[in-house]
Amino acid sequence: GAVVSQHPSWVICKSGTSVKIECRSLDFQATTMFWYRQFPKQSLMLMATSNEGSKATYEQGVEKDKFLINHASLTLSTLTVTSAHPEDSSFYICSASEESHGYTFGSGTRLTVV
Amino acid sequence: AQSVTQLGSHVSVSEGALVLLRCNYSSSVPPYLFWYVQYPNQGLQLLLKYTSAATLVKGINGFEAEFKKSETSFHLTKPSAHMSDAAEYFCAVTSRSSASKIIFGSGTRLSIRP
Numbered sequence: 001g002a003v004v005s006q007h008p009s010w011v012i013c014k015s016g017t018s019v020k021i022e023c024r025s026l027d028f029q030a031t032t033m034f035w036y037r038q039f040p041k042q043s044l045m046l047m048a049t050s051n052e053g054s055k056a057t058y059e060q061g062v063e064k065d066k067f068l069i070n071h072a073s074l075t076l077s078t079l080t081v082t083s084a085h086p087e088d089s090s091f092y093i094c095s096a097s098e099e100s101h102g103y104t105f106g107s108g109t110r111l112t113v114v
Numbered sequence: 115a116q117s118v119t120q121l122g123s124h125v126s127v128s129e130g131a132l133v134l135l136r137c138n139y140s141s142s143v144p145p146y147l148f149w150y151v152q153y154p155n156q157g158l159q160l161l162l163k164y165t166s167a168a169t170l171v172k173g174i175n176g177f178e179a180e181f182k183k184s185e186t187s188f189h190l191t192k193p194s195a196h197m198s199d200a201a202e203y204f205c206a207v208t209s210r211s212s213a214s215k216i217i218f219g220s221g222t223r224l225s226i227r228p
Contacts (some may be wrong), residue, residue: 006157043204044158047166079190093150095216103148103208103216109156 002028004096006106013084014114021079021109023094028104029074030096035067038091038108050077084113116141118205120219133177133192135222137205140186142170146215147188148206149179149214157202164188175199200226 003026013019023033032051034042048069050056056069056094068080068090081088094106121136139145146165150158162173168180179190188205205219 008194016194034192041223047214053130091155102163105158106149108155110155
């Protein structure tokens with residue numbers, strides 16, 4: 001079956017630093033990748049949609065300069081949280097989609113900003 | 115616009131009892147509907163999906179869901195609950211394109227009593 005690898009699974013960083021999260025589709029080419037954010041005991045909120053080689057489309061209220069998304073290839077998308085602050089602490093999940101496989105989710109990244 | 119509403123943020127059943135998790139959707143186009151399960155600090159696992167074939171969809175771990183257009187519902191059921199079913203369950207909707215974003219419901223936490 002389709003597998004999406006997300007790294008790191010958890011990260012602790014100091015306030016003001018940047019953190020990069022990777023999302024890779026291991027056995028298929030993902031035409032579209034999605035990034036979600038999940039606060040404790042809440043649902044997944046879509047942050048942005050990215051297609052390979054083009055700019056990401058951000059949801060309303062998501063700061064594109066703070067959450068940089070790069071989708072350089074059909075198997076890799078990255079989310080960089082720039083100048084992280086404690087309020088950015090959350091669980092981030094990526095999803096990759098492709099016509100025959102549907103949607104496959106990564107295992108998530110727990111970000112803690114101290 | 116599309117949305118899903120999950121009735122009941124927390125459902126508790128006894129081991130061996132019927133599990134019923136409710137989901138109602140709203141969509142201006144024919145939808146694809148999903149149920150996902152999430153264990154603590156993990157990503158999402160697909161339980162089942164409706165893609166306009168059979169209205170009764172069978173998934174993994176003994177779960178099934180029935181698409182009822184007249185009621186705009188897609189409730190998840192399992193005849194006999196196991197302790198291992200305790201988790202967070204999300205209903206989700208999207209339109210019929212792999213590039214379309216998935217919209218999640220607020221989630222239902224399922225607890226199993228011994």
